[in-house]
Amino acid sequence: MQSAHGLLKQYFGYDDFREGQKPLINAVLEGQDVLGIMPTGAGKSLCFQIPALLMQGITLVVSPLISLMKDQVAALNQAGIHAAFLNSSLSMGQYRKALSLAREGRYKIIYVAPERLETEGFLQFALSPEVEISFLAIDEAHCVSQWGQDFRPSYLKILSFLEKLPSRPVLGAYTATATAEVREDILDILKLRSPLVLTTGFDRSNLFFGVKKPRDKYRELETYIKEKEEKMPGSSGIVYCLSRKNVEEVCYRLREAGFSVTRYHAGLADAERRENQDDFIYDRKQIMVATNAFGMGIDKPDVRFVIHYNMPKNMESYYQEAGRAGRDGEAAECILYFGASDQRTNRFLIESGEENEELDREARRIILQRDLERLQQITFYCATSECLRHYILDYFGEESGTECGNCSNCLEEFEFADMTEQAEKVVRCIQDCQRSFGINLIVDVLRGADNQKIRQRDLNENPEYKSLSDMTVPRLKQLLNEMIMQGFLALSNDDYPVLELTDRSDELLEGARLTIKVSKKEEKQPPKFRKK
Numbered sequence: 001m002q003s004a005h006g007l008l009k010q011y012f013g014y015d016d017f018r019e020g021q022k023p024l025i026n027a028v029l030e031g032q033d034v035l036g037i038m039p040t041g042a043g044k045s046l047c048f049q050i051p052a053l054l055m056q057g058i059t060l061v062v063s064p065l066i067s068l069m070k071d072q073v074a075a076l077n078q079a080g081i082h083a084a085f086l087n088s089s090l091s092m093g094q095y096r097k098a099l100s101l102a103r104e105g106r107y108k109i110i111y112v113a114p115e116r117l118e119t120e121g122f123l124q125f126a127l128s129p130e131v132e133i134s135f136l137a138i139d140e141a142h143c144v145s146q147w148g149q150d151f152r153p154s155y156l157k158i159l160s161f162l163e164k165l166p167s168r169p170v171l172g173a174y175t176a177t178a179t180a181e182v183r184e185d186i187l188d189i190l191k192l193r194s195p196l197v198l199t200t201g202f203d204r205s206n207l208f209f210g211v212k213k214p215r216d217k218y219r220e221l222e223t224y225i226k227e228k229e230e231k232m233p234g235s236s237g238i239v240y241c242l243s244r245k246n247v248e249e250v251c252y253r254l255r256e257a258g259f260s261v262t263r264y265h266a267g268l269a270d271a272e273r274r275e276n277q278d279d280f281i282y283d284r285k286q287i288m289v290a291t292n293a294f295g296m297g298i299d300k301p302d303v304r305f306v307i308h309y310n311m312p313k314n315m316e317s318y319y320q321e322a323g324r325a326g327r328d329g330e331a332a333e334c335i336l337y338f339g340a341s342d343q344r345t346n347r348f349l350i351e352s353g354e355e356n357e358e359l360d361r362e363a364r365r366i367i368l369q370r371d372l373e374r375l376q377q378i379t380f381y382c383a384t385s386e387c388l389r390h391y392i393l394d395y396f397g398e399e400s401g402t403e404c405g406n407c408s409n410c411l412e413e414f415e416f417a418d419m420t421e422q423a424e425k426v427v428r429c430i431q432d433c434q435r436s437f438g439i440n441l442i443v444d445v446l447r448g449a450d451n452q453k454i455r456q457r458d459l460n461e462n463p464e465y466k467s468l469s470d471m472t473v474p475r476l477k478q479l480l481n482e483m484i485m486q487g488f489l490a491l492s493n494d495d496y497p498v499l500e501l502t503d504r505s506d507e508l509l510e511g512a513r514l515t516i517k518v519s520k521k522e523e524k525q526p527p528k529f530r531k532k
């Protein structure tokens with residue numbers, strides 16, 4: 001019998017397994033269920049493709065995306081492995097043909113959309129006596145979890161499908177989502193039997209992480225790409241925008257400026273999307289401007305930069321999208337442009353989200369809360385002055401050293417500013433308010449803004465009104481965020497989040513100190529409001 005290692009070389013052309021691949025493959029070969037948690041690009045596919053080749057019978061791979069299936073099946077066929085996919089992109093005739101070939105045992109690996117599992121035709125195939133399904137691999141397994149960022153109700157069909165099979169195949173679940181809730185959900189919902197749960201390191205040390213707060217995002221982007229072009233001509237990069245409109249605009253401006261650029265979003269016709277995607281993958285176009293619709297299942301190893309033109313909705317999405325840079329292991333950069341309106345836009349998108357329509361009200365409410373909490377966490381990522389890599393790994397529950405030396409915070413020169421006095425004023429200001437207010441209004445009070453909201457609520461009579469008028473708005477917000485992060489304040493999780501005092505707030509009035517890191521460079525920037 002051939003060895004897993006032999007197949008790795010023969011079919012895939014690689015000399016060695018990557019971290020985690022071997023134990024995950026061996027466990028499946030020994031009949032043990034597995035849950036493999038590996039970051040995007042770590043090489044999850046091989047973990048089920050190689051066992052599939054070594055096992056008797058057929059391996060089914062449940063996969064959520066048509067494009068993902070097509071790409072993987074094409075790659076397998078190219079490598080000389082008989083594989084097929086079954087999803088709604090096939091005509092009825094093609095589908096029947098594929099099923100009958102499958103029944104004849106022509107395919108070792110069959111990719112199937114979860115919706116298909118319980119259709120009559122497919123069940124007939126799966127239950128025919130000559131068919132043995134020995135291994136069921138579930139790609140993007142976090143889709144079974146309602147806590148996951150892309151819950152797919154159809155994934156729940158996997159379980160009832162399994163129950164119908166005459167003998168239960170080995171189960172393998174694979175995902176890049178590492179948070180504890182999602183992991184537990186996968187184990188519970190799929191009822192994995194004493195599985196090997198393996199998590200590989202989430203750190204991608206070849207990636208540089210940066211956060212910028214450009215006054216003019218487009219300018220910043222153009223300058224960045226120009227510099228890149230001088231240093232490393234021909235580099236590929238992805239620019240992620242939140243809205244289609246932004247994609248259109250950024251793409252247009254870059255094209256006008258003479259760059260080799262294309263675009264991708266859900267509003268384009270299928271044919272154009274595919275063409276643009278291929279242009280990017282095969283280096284006919286250097287820069288892809290896209291919404292988050294772009295990228296799942298895209299395997300382009302030499303993406304040298306991923307710019308987020310807007311802050312995405314959570315760290316999970318961010319890390320997944322940013323992680324499309326540098327899959328070849330060479331240095332690459334992931335930079336997030338944070339703008340004042342990003343949080344608001346995301347909030348709006350989360351609140352108007354239609355994704356969870358099939359759930360009941362209570363479930364929707366809980367998910368909304370989670371999503372807002374996650375949004376808060378990524379907002380902190382944009383505000384923090386600690387090592388960004390440390391922040392990311394900490395978020396995903398992984399221990400890491402303190403300073404990575406390869407992120408914008410580690411490289412930027414900071415100094416510590418004692419803000420205890422200012423923080424005390426913030427606490428007193430909030431104490432004196434009759435009710436709770438959001439960050440913006442408290443900032444207005446502290447700066448001494450004179451507007452209708454302030455006057456209507458008599459906030460100009462607050463003892464701390466105008467007491468921090470020498471601070472800029474961003475600095476004040478940084479202070480408030482820092483206080484929230486350190487537990488001196490809390491932000492409620494309502495539709496309109498408000499600032500609240502915590503058990504620790506008093507400590508500030510009783511001698512606790514608060515320092516925040518401020519960039520030395522930032523101090524030298526020109527003042528924010530220049531006279532025309």
Ligand code: ADP
Nearest residue numbers: 014016017018039040041042043044045046299
């Ligand atoms: P994931 O599904 O974890 O995001 P993929 O399975 O798409 O990752 O693999 C990412 C890339 O890594 C692919 O180009 C794949 O061919 C490559 N790869 C996987 N395993 C190995 C290995 N052992 N050695 C070298 N490259 C590998």
Ligand code: ZN
Nearest residue numbers: 387404407410
């Ligand atoms: Zn760092």
